[in-house]
Amino acid sequence: MEQYLFTILIFLLGSFTQGLTGFGFALVSIPLLVLFMDIHTAVPLCMLSGLVITAFLSLQLKDHLDWRKILPLLCGCLPGIVAGTIFLKKINEPLFKILLGIMLIAYALYRLFLIPKPRTINKAWGWAAGFATGAISAAFSAGGPPTIIYTTLTGWNKNEIKSTLSIFFFLGGVATAIAHATSGLTTVAVLKLSAISLPAVLLGVWSGSLLYRRFKTEGYIRLVLIGLIAMGLMMLYSASR
Numbered sequence: 001m002e003q004y005l006f007t008i009l010i011f012l013l014g015s016f017t018q019g020l021t022g023f024g025f026a027l028v029s030i031p032l033l034v035l036f037m038d039i040h041t042a043v044p045l046c047m048l049s050g051l052v053i054t055a056f057l058s059l060q061l062k063d064h065l066d067w068r069k070i071l072p073l074l075c076g077c078l079p080g081i082v083a084g085t086i087f088l089k090k091i092n093e094p095l096f097k098i099l100l101g102i103m104l105i106a107y108a109l110y111r112l113f114l115i116p117k118p119r120t121i122n123k124a125w126g127w128a129a130g131f132a133t134g135a136i137s138a139a140f141s142a143g144g145p146p147t148i149i150y151t152t153l154t155g156w157n158k159n160e161i162k163s164t165l166s167i168f169f170f171l172g173g174v175a176t177a178i179a180h181a182t183s184g185l186t187t188v189a190v191l192k193l194s195a196i197s198l199p200a201v202l203l204g205v206w207s208g209s210l211l212y213r214r215f216k217t218e219g220y221i222r223l224v225l226i227g228l229i230a231m232g233l234m235m236l237y238s239a240s241r
Helices: 002-021 025-033 039-060 067-086 093-113 123-140 144-152 158-182 188-212 217-240
Strands: none
Touching: 002 025, 002 039, 002 188, 002 217, 025 039, 025 144, 025 217, 039 158, 039 188, 067 123, 067 158, 093 144, 093 217, 123 144, 123 158, 144 158, 144 217, 158 217
16 A cells, blocks of 8 residues: 555656756656665566556647658667667666666756757757666666757757647657566556556646646746756766665
8 A cells, every 4th residue: 555655756746847948757766666666567567557647748749740850750769669679677677777877966066057059959969868767767767868859959948848748758658668568577566557557647747737838938947957967966876875
């Protein structure tokens, strides 16, 4: 019973974060879930619940859909998912979390204090960000940072960023969920936990989306960067346990 309650509360917080920023569900949820469940349960569980959130946000932001922004990310994401699924049980998890945490904090501090001018980003960077996101998502269900960093460098407005993140994460999440299911990671226990926590996930993403509307683009970018710092610290804390 305690496992169900903790999962519901964690998913409520994680879905609120993603409803507000367009990312962060797994980055908030995974470090907390692994305190009381195995990572091989937490990862596919987060992926399934994350699909509900990204589907909700994709429908909400469908008017801002631009496939030219999303396709390079998807092209890189699919081979990344294959790589991440293969190495899920072999990756040195603590070292990975430490490196990712340092990268998130360093980038966010740089972007907060030394604001770069918007630039035209080569599509190759979109493929690279997509590959890294696919691999990390399949292995840890927390692959957002490479794509988040990529989108904050493009000069897009907040709706373009959030819609691109949401639709990309949804499509990538579908492919990852299929990979998890075919590899046997998605168990009956995972499906049960996902169903029980569904109302909390919907409530969280809906309430976060309401608050999102109050932010202008620059304020939204700052919020995203502060979120990256918090998530980097959570990664470092999780790695130390």
